[in-house]
Amino acid sequence: AVAQAGPAAVNVLIIVGKDDSPVYEADLSSAGSREDSPHLDQFVIHAALDLVDELVWTTSSPFLRVVDKFNDFHVSAYCTAGHYRFMLLHKNRNEENIRGFFSELHDLFIKAVLSPFYTPNSRIESPVFNQKVYA
Numbered sequence: 001a002v003a004q005a006g007p008a009a010v011n012v013l014i015i016v017g018k019d020d021s022p023v024y025e026a027d028l029s030s031a032g033s034r035e036d037s038p039h040l041d042q043f044v045i046h047a048a049l050d051l052v053d054e055l056v057w058t059t060s061s062p063f064l065r066v067v068d069k070f071n072d073f074h075v076s077a078y079c080t081a082g083h084y085r086f087m088l089l090h091k092n093r094n095e096e097n098i099r100g101f102f103s104e105l106h107d108l109f110i111k112a113v114l115s116p117f118y119t120p121n122s123r124i125e126s127p128v129f130n131q132k133v134y135a
Helices: 038-058 095-113 127-134
Strands: 011-016 022-027 063-070 073-079 085-090
Touching: 011 038, 022 127, 038 063, 038 073, 038 085, 063 095, 073 095, 085 095, 095 127
Parallel strands: none
Antiparallel strands: 011 022, 011 085, 063 073, 073 085
């Protein structure tokens, strides 16, 4: 008999640029089984973008908390001063950990976009950035 893996902890990160194009995507989910379609992640995150664009003007905080829910998925968001949106799809609510993750991600993001090799609003292809996000 083959041992079945437990359900995966779903964590999908997308960084969206000013023109609503994805600049960076990472599936940070744990190993395990998933009952939903992988396309559902992107659909839920993109559906939340309009809500982020409305919420961003109602607060001075870059961390917008949970901006949308779909079934048992939550979408948390963070908006930089340059209007790049960090969107995280997750199942477990843990605002302090997510706030800390977004804060560290913002630091990594600033270092990546300040690189002379980075073209504004293009995809972030840096292996170093990728490695640190997964860490």
